[in-house]
Amino acid sequence: MWRAMASNMLTILVVGLFLAGGLILWGQARYKNAGPLETAMCLQVERGSNMTQVSRQLEDQGAISSATIFRMAADYTDKAPQLKAGSFLVREGASMEQIIDEITRSGASTCGSEIEYRIGVTRIQTRVRELNPATLDFDEIASFDVTEEEVPAAYTQKREDSDTRYRVSIAEGVTSWQVVEGLKQIDALTGDIPEIPAEGALAPDSYDIVRGADRAAILQSMQDKQQLRINAAWEGRQDDLPIKSPEEMLILASIIEKETGVPHERGQVASVFVNRLERGMKLQTDPTVIYGVTKGQGALGRGLRRSELRRATPWNTYVIDGLPPTPIANPGLASLEAAVSPEATDFVFFVADGTGGHAFAETLDEHNRNVAKWREIEAERQSTGN
Known part of the structure; x- marks a missing residue:
């Protein structure tokens, strides 16, 4: 009889362990698998909230299938105390694991x-x-x-x-x-x-x-x-450039930045100024003249006067040789990279082309034709009020 009772107890224990193991595997699957949320939502976690409150909120909003499993998982992974206040994006089909990670990771709101x-x-x-x-x-x-x-x-x-x-x-x-x-x-x-x-x-x-x-x-x-x-731009510079220091690179990059807002033109604009420096030509760029007038304290708000183009300032590149003594603005990364990796061209002139970009030229005759076209565009715009 005792043998029979022991055998039955052993059977019950085995079955119990089997069921417990199955329950754990089932719970893990519910925790890691995609959740029921059909449309992404913002989860608002108020200050002073706890995982119990958040789990009920998520269950009520249809984001999780079981508040109990959610709470148990947060406790088991030791993430319950890490709950952060904020507004968090819960994506469509997010698993409980992903939601817990979102609301305990950094505290930086990702929604709202x-x-x-x-x-x-x-x-x-x-x-x-x-x-x-x-x-x-x-x-x-x-x-x-x-x-x-x-x-x-x-x-x-x-x-x-x-x-x-x-x-x-x-x-x-x-x-x-x-x-x-x-x-x-x-x-x-x-x-x-x-x-x-x-x-x-x-x-x-x-x-x-x-x-x-x-x-x-x-x-x-x-x-x-x-x-x-x-540092990174200077480290990756081309050989034999006419700029000899990171400071000169920064100055040239600032001029490139102010001359064009068209991304694909930066390399061409850079090539114009590099070619002029190599040939000993004045840079003759209006943004440097403007900086000499404003010292960077706001926009000029009007066109340059002829007297300003002739006036000697440390930044007037129609008057001085080479680069001005300081940058004229804060250039972005792309302009820094263009300053040390200009395109290989023979361009030494450019002028606005009426589209927001520029027309580039290798010779003065070609440049004068481009300037004439631009003046025609300006005159037409003034006559139509555009």
Whole structure:
């Protein structure tokens, strides 16, 4: 009898272990396999929330099939204490494993609202955007110039939301003075700026920030990134260029940046200036003259006068030989690379062609014909009011 009882107990134990193992495998599959969510959504995790509350919220919204498995998995992987507050994108069909990773990884919101401050050459624009989970595109809620327009209610409201993300974007070709003045206008930042960084020392790019970030610290991040770009570009330079230092490269890159906004033209524009330097020709580029007038403190807002083209300043390349003494703006990475890897051409002239780009020429006669075409285009635009 005892043998029979022991045999039965053993059988029950084996069956129990088998069932437990199967239950674990079933739970693991539910945890790792695609979830039931049919359309991406934003998950709002409030401050002070716990995994129990979040799991119920996800189950109610149809993002997971079992709040219990979700909680057990978060506890088992020791991720429950790592829950972050914020607004998180839960993609269509996301598994429980992916959702837990999303809400515990960094705390950076991946959904909800974003405020972007864009410091451009002519304006400082603030954009308020909100991610549409269905399209994964940002819908613009408000856009305004902080120096000229009234602050819309949408901006004030989103600034109060705890999950709003912030970004500062610096356009290619802005001056250091413009960047500093732009940062001063951003009310989400704090701190003073002791001095304006050297021209060309800031990397045009987009920078994630937090509300209350220090202005000087953001400037330092821009300088650190630009120095890395300068080092990399100089390391990869072509041989036998007429620029002999990273500083000269930076100066040339800033001129290229101000002369064209057409990406595929940068190499050609660079070749014009390299060819002129090699032949001992003056660079004769208007943006350097403008910098001599404004010192980088805002846009000129009008055409150059003949007297300004003749006036001797350290930056007037119609008067001086070679490069000006400093950069005239903060160039982007592409212009830095063009300065040290210009296209192989014989171009020494270029002029606007009416399409937003330029017509390049090897000879003065060809250039004069291109100039005549451009003047015809200008005259036609003035007559039609375009």
